[in-house]
Amino acid sequence: MRRLAILTAGGDTPALNATIYGAVTRACQHKIEMYGIIKGFSGLLNPRVPHVHLNPLFTPIPELDPTRGGTILGASRDYVDVDDSEQIARIAERLHRLRIDGLICIGGDGTLNGMQALSDIVPTVLAPKTIDNDLGLNYRGEPDEWIRHAPHETVTDAIIKDGYPYTRKPSHHRFDLDQMVNYVTPGFATAVYVSASGVQRIRTTAESHRRIAIVEVMGRHSGYLALGAAYGQPDILLVPEHRLQIDMLVERIKEIYTLQKHCVIVCGEGIVDEHGQELGAEHASTDPAGNKILSGASEALRALLIQRLGDDYFTSKRRNESARAAIFTRKLGHTQRGGRPILFDRFYAAQLGGHAVDMLLRGMANAVAILQYTRQRGFFLSEAQANDFRDRWGYIHARLMHPSFYDPRSLRPSPVGIDYLLPIFNNALAPDDVEVLRTELFDPSHLTMPYHSVNVDIDKRIRYLSES
Ligand SMILES: Nc1ncnc2c1ncn2[C@@H]1O[C@H](COP(=O)(O)OP(=O)(O)OP(=O)(O)O)[C@@H](O)[C@H]1O
Numbered sequence: 001m002r003r004l005a006i007l008t009a010g011g012d013t014p015a016l017n018a019t020i021y022g023a024v025t026r027a028c029q030h031k032i033e034m035y036g037i038i039k040g041f042s043g044l045l046n047p048r049v050p051h052v053h054l055n056p057l058f059t060p061i062p063e064l065d066p067t068r069g070g071t072i073l074g075a076s077r078d079y080v081d082v083d084d085s086e087q088i089a090r091i092a093e094r095l096h097r098l099r100i101d102g103l104i105c106i107g108g109d110g111t112l113n114g115m116q117a118l119s120d121i122v123p124t125v126l127a128p129k130t131i132d133n134d135l136g137l138n139y140r141g142e143p144d145e146w147i148r149h150a151p152h153e154t155v156t157d158a159i160i161k162d163g164y165p166y167t168r169k170p171s172h173h174r175f176d177l178d179q180m181v182n183y184v185t186p187g188f189a190t191a192v193y194v195s196a197s198g199v200q201r202i203r204t205t206a207e208s209h210r211r212i213a214i215v216e217v218m219g220r221h222s223g224y225l226a227l228g229a230a231y232g233q234p235d236i237l238l239v240p241e242h243r244l245q246i247d248m249l250v251e252r253i254k255e256i257y258t259l260q261k262h263c264v265i266v267c268g269e270g271i272v273d274e275h276g277q278e279l280g281a282e283h284a285s286t287d288p289a290g291n292k293i294l295s296g297a298s299e300a301l302r303a304l305l306i307q308r309l310g311d312d313y314f315t316s317k318r319r320n321e322s323a324r325a326a327i328f329t330r331k332l333g334h335t336q337r338g339g340r341p342i343l344f345d346r347f348y349a350a351q352l353g354g355h356a357v358d359m360l361l362r363g364m365a366n367a368v369a370i371l372q373y374t375r376q377r378g379f380f381l382s383e384a385q386a387n388d389f390r391d392r393w394g395y396i397h398a399r400l401m402h403p404s405f406y407d408p409r410s411l412r413p414s415p416v417g418i419d420y421l422l423p424i425f426n427n428a429l430a431p432d433d434v435e436v437l438r439t440e441l442f443d444p445s446h447l448t449m450p451y452h453s454v455n456v457d458i459d460k461r462i463r464y465l466s467e468s
């Protein structure tokens, strides 16, 4: 292989540049040229295929800094239509003219779905990323448990994908952490770091003003991020994999509020009510990939609590605030996806990027570089076939957090959930992750110099395929 291409698709994460860096470093060692495709799949849909040579003279370009969050290549959620054979033929022709021998897509479950069409025309592998930690399997064979229903069938608890409602058969699998496929994905650790810090900061106001804070974290239908936010010591944690038991929740809040005069609740953005309906789904819209944009779980929960607790509850506690004033929400939002990646993400993202290059060199295609963990071996790199992630209809589902990670009675992580988190976070931070704050944030030049975006420098490096 003489020349590879790499792209970043889906939402950004702090570890994308680190993955690109790992892939480029490995490519340099093998004297392979690496072209970065601009803005994910949309770069391939563009007849001029905007791209950047990432390692001229087999040296990584200086803009490629593994500690810089996001992606210097840009990302998008544009769609390669598997059924549009003409579009795919055009992409094949463009890659051929660019003399690309293999492609690395950095992305999550959506990217893996979108990669299928490409792997038929050029050897393609996925290097995983996502803050949601939903790319992977809790155990091999998990995709076979999905049931696809007729497009317009009304089914409770269904997740709608590509127009089809999907539900899960009850699982009889005996879960063991060692069997997870892709234990954790680069991007997740940094997002947890931000979420946990956010929870701690928001508690200050709740505690001082005797309020109930509801902190909403991302993750779509998967509760990993909410689970990880437990490091910020919220009083209550709500995850999408367990239906909300409102009576129990209200009782628990009262107990906590009576004791400590405030309460901090973390909720995943995809939490569901007693009937399996998403709490914040009223305002849902869709992006081109068909992902629901989940909005408003925390606001919907707040409305429920205002109604259930009422002003009287707070008056009885000798507060002169209404329930409306005493219960507030904060979405941590895109802060979870931004900024410098912490050590765990930086290191394993780079390893996975390098591994993706090795996989292509070994002749693998339509495959995924994965990060495995067992109690005996610790973390190690491996690979899986994309088909291992597909259900019987060929669809790759986002991994849900295994329900055993959560204790629905205490509304906290279960012992299994704690065992899951510990290996990731025991040594996740490096001294420089903390030191950087001390040395860089209050740099006096920040007050006088405008922000210099890496996009400006990358723009000067972009080349195009001639249209002739
Ligand atoms: N079923 C599908 N078929 C073809 N392309 C898809 C499909 N699902 C998603 N894609 C494309 O894959 C890319 C990434 O998908 P998506 O936006 O779901 O993010 P992701 O890879 O799951 O990562 P994250 O969830 O972390 O943002 C997008 O460009 C999207 O259009």
Ligand SMILES: O=P(O)(O)OC[C@H]1O[C@](O)(CO)[C@@H](O)[C@@H]1O
Residues within 6 Å of the ligand: 011, 130, 131, 132, 218, 219, 220, 269, 293, 294, 337
């Ligand atoms: O950046 P956008 O398009 O608002 O997407 C937000 C979604 O992307 C993710 O950050 C990653 O999939 C989700 O957690 C979240 O629901």
